[in-house]
Amino acid sequence: MSNKSYLSVYAKSFSWAGFFLPKETLKKCSALYDFCRVADNIADDNDELENKKKKFDQFESDFNKKKFDDPIIKNMWDLIEEFNISLKIVQDLLIGIESDIKDKVELNSKKNLLIYSYRVAGTVGLMMAKILKVNKKNSLMSAIDLGIAMQLTNISRDVIEDSKNNRFYINENFEEISSTIALADTFYENSFYSIKDIPISFRFSILVARRVYRKIGHKILRKKNLENYKNSGKIYVSIAEKVLETFLSIFDLIKLSLKNEKYDQVQHDHNLINEEINLDERI
Numbered sequence: 001m002s003n004k005s006y007l008s009v010y011a012k013s014f015s016w017a018g019f020f021l022p023k024e025t026l027k028k029c030s031a032l033y034d035f036c037r038v039a040d041n042i043a044d045d046n047d048e049l050e051n052k053k054k055k056f057d058q059f060e061s062d063f064n065k066k067k068f069d070d071p072i073i074k075n076m077w078d079l080i081e082e083f084n085i086s087l088k089i090v091q092d093l094l095i096g097i098e099s100d101i102k103d104k105v106e107l108n109s110k111k112n113l114l115i116y117s118y119r120v121a122g123t124v125g126l127m128m129a130k131i132l133k134v135n136k137k138n139s140l141m142s143a144i145d146l147g148i149a150m151q152l153t154n155i156s157r158d159v160i161e162d163s164k165n166n167r168f169y170i171n172e173n174f175e176e177i178s179s180t181i182a183l184a185d186t187f188y189e190n191s192f193y194s195i196k197d198i199p200i201s202f203r204f205s206i207l208v209a210r211r212v213y214r215k216i217g218h219k220i221l222r223k224k225n226l227e228n229y230k231n232s233g234k235i236y237v238s239i240a241e242k243v244l245e246t247f248l249s250i251f252d253l254i255k256l257s258l259k260n261e262k263y264d265q266v267q268h269d270h271n272l273i274n275e276e277i278n279l280d281e282r283i
């Protein structure tokens with residue numbers, strides 16, 4: 001992959017927001033993203049199911065055995081040790097990614113959708129928050145919320161593409177796509193005030209990522225119906241729109257500095273997830 005990180009190649013919105021992070025911190029966030037991407041690529045590869053299962057088992061085994069001649073695994077273990085990241089979080093992530101290695105993936109309830117979104121993305125938000133030196137429990141819960149919100153945005157955007165790969169996270173109708181975006185919006189809202197707990201030098205970058213990603217959902221809603229949605233291809237945020245959302249993030253930064261009372265009053269919608277996974281043990 002040459003010397004480019006997976007972050008700059010695959011995650012254009014995150015890469016944009018990463019521009020506002022200190023170099024050393026961006027490097028650590030990229031190391032986390034690289035680990036997630038390598039595992040994810042195994043599940044997404046156009047390969048026989050049995051081969052994918054073998055490759056994934058091998059990757060998981062190499063990780064558990066601390067196979068440090070693989071720089072992706074070594075860098076991940078460095079992060080785990082430096083930022084005291086619970087192995088339960090990494091295991092949740094791997095369980096989530098592995099659940100996609102099937103002939104057919106179907107999530108039949110809001111609970112399953114939220115648990116899946118926590119596993120494949122809430123975990124990443126939580127680990128990212130630890131790298132960004134967030135310590136308060138409520139703020140770490142909000143980092144999970146931001147990860148879940150972004151995953152729900154992804155699912156809403158990729159319904160047609162996913163169905164071609166026999167993955168049905170939500171039904172292929174515009175009403176369900178819209179309600180998933182509305183659900184994502186509640187998680188975006190719950191993520192906002194706790195960004196105040198992120199050190200000032202990292203805060204703006206997270207506000208930008210949050211705004212740019214949320215914009216995708218708002219662009220989907222403007223399609224109004226399934227036919228327009230299908231015809232529009234992959235929906236993304238243009239450079240001009242990213243510039244605007246970055247500018248608007250300045251107002252978010254000011255808003256955060258003025259509002260104090262809501263900081264510890266966020267009600268996290270984690271009941272369905274907690275029925276299966278004890279999030280307190282992950283924090």
